Amino acid sequence: MSSSINALVFDVYGTLFDVYSVKEKCDELFDGKGEEISILWRQKQLEYSFLRQLMGQYEPFIDITRDSLKYAINKLNLEYNQEKELVLLEEYKNLSHYPEVETVLKEMKPKKLAVFSNGSRDMLEPLIQNSGLSSLFDEIISVDDIKQYKPTPASYSYCLKVLGLEREEILFMSSNGWDISGAKNFGFKTAWINRNKLPIEELNQKPHTIYKDLNGIMEWK
Structure with a gap:
């Protein structure tokens, strides 16, 4: 072949790389909500990249990843702050293969x-x-x-x-x-x-x- x-x-x-390997860190920061956050985070990450392409409003993937994380946390009515955001974005640089x-x-x-x-x-x-x-x-x-x-x-x-x-x-x-x-x-x-x-x-x-x-x-x- x-x-x-x-x-x-x-x-x-x-x-x-397993994008859902962020679940453990999400669990630590949001008291067992890691699976919900990781699933919604990835869903919105893809959705926002497609939408921005269609809208002609390109943003780098790091910004889309940040925006989709914020959406996921707000959607689940959890407390969002910049410190937690930075920790989880850093986790994306250490995903498990x-x-x-x-x-x-x-x-x-x-x-x-x-x-x-x-x-x-x-x-x-x-x-x-x-x-x-x-x-x-x-x-x-x-x-x-x-x-x-x-x-x-x-x-x-x-x-x-x-x-x-x-x-x-x-x-x-x-x-x-x-x-x-x-x-x-x-x-x-x-x-x-x-x-x-x-x-x-x-x-x-x-x-x-x-x-x-x-x-x-x-x-x-």
């Missing part, structure tokens, strides 16, 4: 490896550095460089430009169905890392392959 694939491109949030990630990346290293994320560099670079995975990646690509969130075609086009490859040379991986749909629409080969056993999005962009975790991509060696 790998003969034409020269680069493996990974989404970050939900694909390599999924158990198989490091092993799979090392096995696939002969190929070019890159991350491509809606995250801004002030979130992505510390996260990857703190995880101990930075030496395994050839490129860290952020949509913040061009102010175009995935799944816009412009965002995937920028990724392609940075890598200097043809579309068919790239295997793009994400746990987010909407991201896979956008990448497939653009022309990337796609592998949906369906960690949550969800149905395929009804966007007429079926993934090329589907795996339950990143171990599945080993067949692209």
Whole structure:
């Protein structure tokens, strides 16, 4: 399967790193409300990025992450303050990566490896550095460089430009169905890392392959 694939491109949030690993810190600060906060926080984080793209009102992902956290806390009628905000935003730089990630990346290293994320560099670079995975990646690509969130075609086009490859040379991986749909629409080969056993999005962009975790991509060696 790998003969034409020269680069493996990974989404970050939900694909390599567990966004819900903030739950424990949320629990500490908000007396057992961590699960509710983490779920609503992520939901609004995605929603705000899509809405700002549609509205033509781009803001870096760190600001969207802050705004969505504030919304989640207010929605749950909890006490919001800047000190707690700073603690939780810092936690986003220390998310847990999924158990198989490091092993799979090392096995696939002969190929070019890159991350491509809606995250801004002030979130992505510390996260990857703190995880101990930075030496395994050839490129860290952020949509913040061009102010175009995935799944816009412009965002995937920028990724392609940075890598200097043809579309068919790239295997793009994400746990987010909407991201896979956008990448497939653009022309990337796609592998949906369906960690949550969800149905395929009804966007007429079926993934090329589907795996339950990143171990599945080993067949692209």
